[in-house]
Structure formats: C-alpha cells, structure tokens
Amino acid sequence: MIKEIKIFISLFFILALSMHFSAWVNHPLEHIESLSNSSLGIYHPLFITLGIYMVLAFLRGLYSFIKKVFKK
Numbered sequence: 284m285i286k287e288i289k290i291f292i293s294l295f296f297i298l299a300l301s302m303h304f305s306a307w308v309n310h311p312l313e314h315i316e317s318l319s320n321s322s323l324g325i326y327h328p329l330f331i332t333l334g335i336y337m338v339l340a341f342l343r344g345l346y347s348f349i350k351k352v353f354k355k
Contacts, residue, residue: 294339295332 300307306314318325 290339291332291336294336295328298332298335299328 303314318328321327324330
C-alpha cells in the first residue's frame with residue numbers, strides 16, 4: 284500500500300511539473316492559487332493523475348498476468 288501511494292504521489296508531481304513547468308518555475312504560488320479558477324475544476328490534477336495511475340496499474344497487471352501465463 285505504501286508503495287502504491289509513493290507511485291501515485293510521484294506520478295502527481297511528475298505530471299504537474301511536466302504539464303505546467305513554466306508556471307511552476309516563474310510563479311508557483313500564483314499557479315496554485317489560480318487552481319480554484321481553473322476551467323477544469325480545482326481537483327483536475329488529482330483526476331488526471333488518478334486516470335493515468337489506473338492505466339498504469341492496468342498495464343502492470345496485464346504484464347504480470349502475461350508473465351505468469353508464459354512462465355508455466
């Protein structure tokens with residue numbers, strides 16, 4: 284469980300920095316404060332991260348399943 288939380292938080296920061304790098308470098312506090320005025324909503328960073336996390340979890344599960352099938 285701790286491993287999955289670390290993966291989620293790491294993914295959150297990687298996505299936040301990669302999508303809005305210039306905003307984080309130039310004016311990080313203003314960028315955080317402007318989340319409430321975002322057209323996507325205040326929680327959009329969490330929703331996007333959760334969506335990508337679920338895709339990655341599915342791919343990890345699929346890889347594990349295929350690995351078990353071919354191992355036998």
